[in-house]
Amino acid sequence: MSSKPATASSKSAPGPNQAPLEEEEAYASHKKVYPREVHGLFANLRILGITVLLGLFYGVAWLPWDGRQAVLLDLPARKFYIFGLTFWPQDFFYFAWLLVIAALTLFYVTSLAGRLWCGYACPQTVWTEIFLWIERKVEGTRNQQIKRDKGDLTPAKFRVKALKHFIWITFSLFTGFTFVGYFTPIRELAGAFAPWSLGPWETFWVFFYGFATYGNAGWMREQVCIYMCPYARFQSAMFDKDTLIIAYDEGRGDPRGSRKRNVDPHEVGLGDCVDCTLCEQVCPTGIDIRDGLQYQCIGCAACIDVCDEVMDKMGYEKGLIRYTTEHAMAGKITHILRPRTIMYTLILVALSAGLVYEISQRMLLDLDVIRDRNSLYRETNEGLVENVYTLKVINMDEKTHRYQLEVSGESAGIEDLELALNDEIIEVESGEVLNLPVSVRVDPVALKHPSTEIEFILYAEDAPMELRRRQGARFLGPVTSR
Amino acid sequence: MTANDFTFTSNFWNLWIIVLTLANIFACWWLIRWSSKPRPGEANVGDVTGHKWDETLEEYNNPLPKWWLWLFYITLVFSLVYLVLYPGLGSFRGVLNWTQQDAYAKEIQQSDEHYGPLFKKYAATPVPDLVSDDGAIKIGQRLFVNYCASCHGSDAGGTTGFPNLRDTVWLYGGTPDAIKTSILEGRNGVMPAWGAVLNDKGVEEVTAYVLQLNGREADVTLASAGQTHFATYCAACHGAEGKGNPALGAPDLTNNNWLYGGSPGVISQTIANGRNGQMPAHRDFLGEDKTHLLTTYIYSLSNKP
Numbered sequence: 001m002s003s004k005p006a007t008a009s010s011k012s013a014p015g016p017n018q019a020p021l022e023e024e025e026a027y028a029s030h031k032k033v034y035p036r037e038v039h040g041l042f043a044n045l046r047i048l049g050i051t052v053l054l055g056l057f058y059g060v061a062w063l064p065w066d067g068r069q070a071v072l073l074d075l076p077a078r079k080f081y082i083f084g085l086t087f088w089p090q091d092f093f094y095f096a097w098l099l100v101i102a103a104l105t106l107f108y109v110t111s112l113a114g115r116l117w118c119g120y121a122c123p124q125t126v127w128t129e130i131f132l133w134i135e136r137k138v139e140g141t142r143n144q145q146i147k148r149d150k151g152d153l154t155p156a157k158f159r160v161k162a163l164k165h166f167i168w169i170t171f172s173l174f175t176g177f178t179f180v181g182y183f184t185p186i187r188e189l190a191g192a193f194a195p196w197s198l199g200p201w202e203t204f205w206v207f208f209y210g211f212a213t214y215g216n217a218g219w220m221r222e223q224v225c226i227y228m229c230p231y232a233r234f235q236s237a238m239f240d241k242d243t244l245i246i247a248y249d250e251g252r253g254d255p256r257g258s259r260k261r262n263v264d265p266h267e268v269g270l271g272d273c274v275d276c277t278l279c280e281q282v283c284p285t286g287i288d289i290r291d292g293l294q295y296q297c298i299g300c301a302a303c304i305d306v307c308d309e310v311m312d313k314m315g316y317e318k319g320l321i322r323y324t325t326e327h328a329m330a331g332k333i334t335h336i337l338r339p340r341t342i343m344y345t346l347i348l349v350a351l352s353a354g355l356v357y358e359i360s361q362r363m364l365l366d367l368d369v370i371r372d373r374n375s376l377y378r379e380t381n382e383g384l385v386e387n388v389y390t391l392k393v394i395n396m397d398e399k400t401h402r403y404q405l406e407v408s409g410e411s412a413g414i415e416d417l418e419l420a421l422n423d424e425i426i427e428v429e430s431g432e433v434l435n436l437p438v439s440v441r442v443d444p445v446a447l448k449h450p451s452t453e454i455e456f457i458l459y460a461e462d463a464p465m466e467l468r469r470r471q472g473a474r475f476l477g478p479v480t481s482r
Numbered sequence: 483m484t485a486n487d488f489t490f491t492s493n494f495w496n497l498w499i500i501v502l503t504l505a506n507i508f509a510c511w512w513l514i515r516w517s518s519k520p521r522p523g524e525a526n527v528g529d530v531t532g533h534k535w536d537e538t539l540e541e542y543n544n545p546l547p548k549w550w551l552w553l554f555y556i557t558l559v560f561s562l563v564y565l566v567l568y569p570g571l572g573s574f575r576g577v578l579n580w581t582q583q584d585a586y587a588k589e590i591q592q593s594d595e596h597y598g599p600l601f602k603k604y605a606a607t608p609v610p611d612l613v614s615d616d617g618a619i620k621i622g623q624r625l626f627v628n629y630c631a632s633c634h635g636s637d638a639g640g641t642t643g644f645p646n647l648r649d650t651v652w653l654y655g656g657t658p659d660a661i662k663t664s665i666l667e668g669r670n671g672v673m674p675a676w677g678a679v680l681n682d683k684g685v686e687e688v689t690a691y692v693l694q695l696n697g698r699e700a701d702v703t704l705a706s707a708g709q710t711h712f713a714t715y716c717a718a719c720h721g722a723e724g725k726g727n728p729a730l731g732a733p734d735l736t737n738n739n740w741l742y743g744g745s746p747g748v749i750s751q752t753i754a755n756g757r758n759g760q761m762p763a764h765r766d767f768l769g770e771d772k773t774h775l776l777t778t779y780i781y782s783l784s785n786k787p
Contacts, residue, residue, distance in 0.1 A: 027518055028527075028545035223547055374632050375641035381738050390627070390636045422637065422648075422783065435627060437637035 032149070033222055033286035035132060036142040036278065040305025042119075049120040050129055058174075061181040069185050079431065085359070086431070088396060090366065094359060101351050108344035110235055112336070113244040115299030118232070124224050125298065127175075127217035128284065131168060138164040142281060168218050169210070176210030222285040226296050233295065241326040242335045246299055248279075248290040248321045249329070256290075261314060272316050279303035279321060289321055365401075366394040367458045367469040376476045384418070384441040385477045391436040393458065395428040401460040401467065402427045407440050409475070412452040417442050417475075426458075440475060447477040496572035503571060507561055514554045601771035609658035609774070613782045622779025625772055629764070638783055642742060643759060648783045651739040655728040656784065662777045666770075668763030671731040676715055677754030684711055689750045695724040695735050696744070731759075 063070035065083055072081045080087040087094065109116050118125060139145045139160055148157055180202050181189050192198050198206065216224055225232050239245070253273035259265060265272060273290070280288045282302040287294055289303045307321040325334045372388035380386050395401055403426040409417045418441040428434045440454065452475045460467035525531045525543040533541040568576040575581075604618050612618045627636055633644045640646035645653060654660050654669055677685060691708030693700040713722065719732040726734035733741060741759070742752055764773065 027548045027551040029548045223549075227547060227550065372631070372635050372637075374635055374644070378635075378639070378641040379743070381740065381744065386639070388635045388637045388639060390631075420637075435623060435636075437627075437631075437635075439637050439639055 030223065031286075033284065034142045034145050034281075035284045035302070036281040036306070037136055038282045038302045038305045040308060042301035042305050046120050046125075046129065046300065050126050053121060053126055054130070058178050061178055061186045069187075071182060072185060073183050075183055086396065086398075088366075088394070091362070094355065097351070097355050097358075101348065101355065104344060104348050104351065106231070107238050108341070108348060110238045111240070111243060111340050111344065114239070114246070115235060115297070118225065118298035119300035122298075124216060124221075124229070125284075125300065127213055128221050130171070131217040131221075132284075134167050134171070135164060138167065165218075168214055172210040172214035172218075173206065174210075175213045176206040176208070179209040180205045222296070222298075225285060225298050232298075236295065240338075240340070241330075241332075242338060244323055244325060245293055246289060246297060246301055246304060246321065247293065247324050247326075247329055248273075249319070249324075250290070253290070253320050272311070272314075272320050274310060274314060276310055278306045278310060282306045293326075362396075363467065363469065364395070364397040365403075365458070365460065365467045365469050366392075366396065367456065367471045368392040368394075369456055369471045369473040371474060377478070380441060383444075385444045385447065386439050386441045387475050388437065388439045389456075389473060391434075391438055391456065391458075393426065393428050393434040393436055395430055395432055395434075397467070398430050400427065400429045401462065403458050403460055403467075404464070405436075405438070406457040407438075408455045408457060409442070409452065411455065413448070414442060414446050414452065414454075416446060417454065442475070442477075444477055447475075450479045451476055498572075500572040500574075503565065507558055511555075511558055514551070514558075518551055598771070601775060604778075605771045605774050609662075609778050609781050610785070612775075612778045613785060615778075618775055618778050619782055622775040622777075622782070625768075625776050626779050629768065630776070638780065643757075645741055646739075647780050649739065650784050651734070651737060652728065653726075653731045653733055653741075656781075658777055658781055660728070661780055662773055664761055665768070665773050665776055666763065666765040669731055669759070669761040671757070671759035671761075673732075673752060673757040675754065675756030679715065680711060680753070682754075684708075685750050685754045688712055688716065688753050689746055692724070692735050692749055692753075693746060696738065697736070 060071050061069070065081070068081060070081070070083050074080065078089050080091075106117055135145070139148065148160070151157065177189065177193065178186070183205075184199075184202055189198070189202065192202075220228075251271075253271045255269065255271055256273040256275040257268075257270045258274055258276075259268060259270055277288075279290070280286070282305075283289070284300060284302065285296045285298060287296045289297065301323070303321050304319075304323065308318040311318050311320055327334045368391070370390045370392070372390065374388075378386050378388075391405070393403065405419065405421070405426060407417050407419045409415065420439045420441065422437065426434070426436060454473055454475045456471045456473060458469045458471075459465075520527075527543055527545050529543055531541045531543050565571050565574075566576065567578045568580050570576065601621070604612060604615070604621075607615070607618075626634075626638065630638070634640050634647055635644075638647040650656065652660065653671065654664055676688070680688060687704045687708035688711050689708070690700040690704035691706075691712050694705040694708075712720075712724070716724075719730050720726055720735055721732075724735040726732045733739075738744065740748075742748055742757060768776070
């Protein structure tokens with residue numbers, strides 16, 4: 001896919017990006033894009049996407065679960081609650097796994113159906129749509145906005161602008177508040193919000209995330225997609241001639257030109273495109289889809305909706321701009337099953353099944369062994385060689401357990417390893433990490449090597465088979481001449 | 483050099499840093515200005531540059547947004563503001579007078595205010611009563627692992643040269659007060675070297691007597707010669723019967739508990755070359771309240787509730 005410049009078109013009226021650029025600067029001043037309001041099937045789909053996604057974002061934070069917040073990422077306690085599951089830092093592996101699945105899903109959807117993510121689900125699109133909606137409610141239609149922005153700053157204009165920014169900022173702060181509500185219990189946060197007794201970090205993140213929302217959705221908008229988003233740049237690698245794209249049917253539409261409704265276009269030598277430029281006016285990134293596939297196109301299908309409306313009014317067939325593929329445009333067959341989609345499907349299914357299986361098989365007991373480093377070994381007054389270890393016993397289960405600890409030197413052929421504990425009862429509460437110093441002794445005669453592999457075996461008294469961990473360790477003794 | 487005195491030996495380096503820093507900032511500013519202007523011969527904005535790959539892939543000279551350029555200028559302004567506020571320009575302290583020492587002291591004070599009450603609430607309870615308090619023991623154990631385990635072992639079992647804190651044998655006494663004093667003020671256990679005074683023969687004799695005190699087999703002739711030396715040189719600290727003296731930290735030689743090892747060879751070495759055991763003082767570092775909890779934990783190891 002070649003990247004056509006936004007300035008290449010000279011066929012149409014000057015759009016926002018076609019204004020003359022200053023000669024002496026290699027940097028362009030930003031020209032605001034005023035997307036026109038659009039109605040139709042795809043606009044409705046996007047509204048549905050926005051409602052569901054934002055509903056989840058603002059709603060899930062308030063859901064309770066078993067006396068706690070359903071989704072809470074408790075950073076100070078290093079515990080991550082997601083509905084019925086509690087994750088620990090050592091489970092971060094699953095998170096990486098999930099991210100790999102998410103990335104693959106993105107690639108998969110892109111190779112099948114193009115930039116569906118950008119057009120309907122990306123937070124940048126979702127929040128920008130909300131901000132555009134607020135802007136239209138306060139400032140009026142596209143034409144009213146353009147006219148107001150060209151005019152002088154009157155008290156009336158100031159009032160309108162101030163109102164818009166006030167609503168934007170309030171909404172942004174609420175967004176920042178909700179975001180922090182996933183890290184600090186949101187009900188406590190709400191209680192602390194009114195008397196403004198938030199902690200310094202909470203305050204910072206409410207404002208930071210609020211500012212990012214306000215800046216990205218209010219001011220940056222399409223520039224995030226065009227200049228900042230890496231996905232927009234590398235998605236061309238996932239496109240091929242069978243990928244679903246939004247395209248203008250040049251063969252049917254050209255030559256463009258306005259005509260009366262009752263005139264047959266073929267008689268006056270025109271195509272179906274009436275050159276109303278509505279497709280440019282609704283474009284949130286300010287491009288002209290009729291220039292062909294461009295990296296700036298986020299696949300929102302606003303131009304399809306608006307063009308279909310025009311075609312309807314003109315009594316022409318819909319779909320002058322439509323979802324299609326390069327193959328379909330060239331009159332060839334579109335292949336949905338192709339090596340890359342088959343590969344993506346297989347990998348995705350395997351990875352997702354693996355993740356679900358792994359999480360369901362997760363052992364809710366963990367054991368770490370840390371060997372003392374103050375001395376290699378020590379001799380007891382009875383002449384035994386002794387090594388000291390700190391065991392970290394982590395009970396990830398929802399209830400308190402008592403555990404039994406054993407030590408085994410079987411793999412090294414040592415039978416009489418002796419275990420010494422300060423306290424014979426090992427009881428760990430739910431969610432607790434117990435520090436358990438233990439010493440292991442043996443008669444040096446039994447040691448065949450200065451360094452021996454031993455094993456700790458820990459199991460719950462009430463579930464010795466299900467909750468059982470083995471952890472290897474090293475036992476050091478004197479260098480023997482034998 | 484004190485904390486508030488950080489001048490250079492000569493003013494040259496001071497000026498060197500200032501000039502270098504400011505010159506770099508100026509150079510960055512100049513570079514951004516220079517590179518934001520089109521070069522002669524460059525393609526016009528929006529035109530193709532003439533670079534072509536794979537037959538159809540062309541590069542356009544598309545402009546970057548202007549706010550992008552401004553980000554660079556903002557970083558320069560930021561660096562200048564920073565250099566005015568904080569130390570960075572040679573020996574100039576910055577108008578905020580910020581130092582690492584102050585920042586550290588402030589953080590320590592904050593954490594003391596924050597965590598202090600956690601330790602404080604146990605301070606009034608005497609150690610023997612606190613032993614049955616699970617919470618206190620757990621805090622004590624964590625403190626022990628942090629501050630003591632690197633020498634005494636995480637099971638408090640000690641090792642050669644570092645006493646076992648789990649048994650009932652104490653060099654300086656095992657009462658809560660004695661343990662607390664050991665932690666707060668430290669201990670310095672000195673066994674002088676007697677090799678030069680006693681000669682090899684004398685060391686051998688004293689070793690034999692110590693083994694006899696310990697109830698082990700020893701050459702009777704050597705031991706009786708050793709007893710005379712012991713009365714002269716050793717009894718002052720270890721006592722006439724070799725029972726030791728907790729006031730000096732002199733160990734009891736009649737039990738089978740050895741800090742440096744109890745084989746005849748090691749005992750001879752100890753007599754000939756002496757020993758120097760050091761327990762550092764922790765008063766400034768830990769304070770009374772934490773020490774109280776540490777004492778409780780250590781006391782609990784040999785005094786089960």
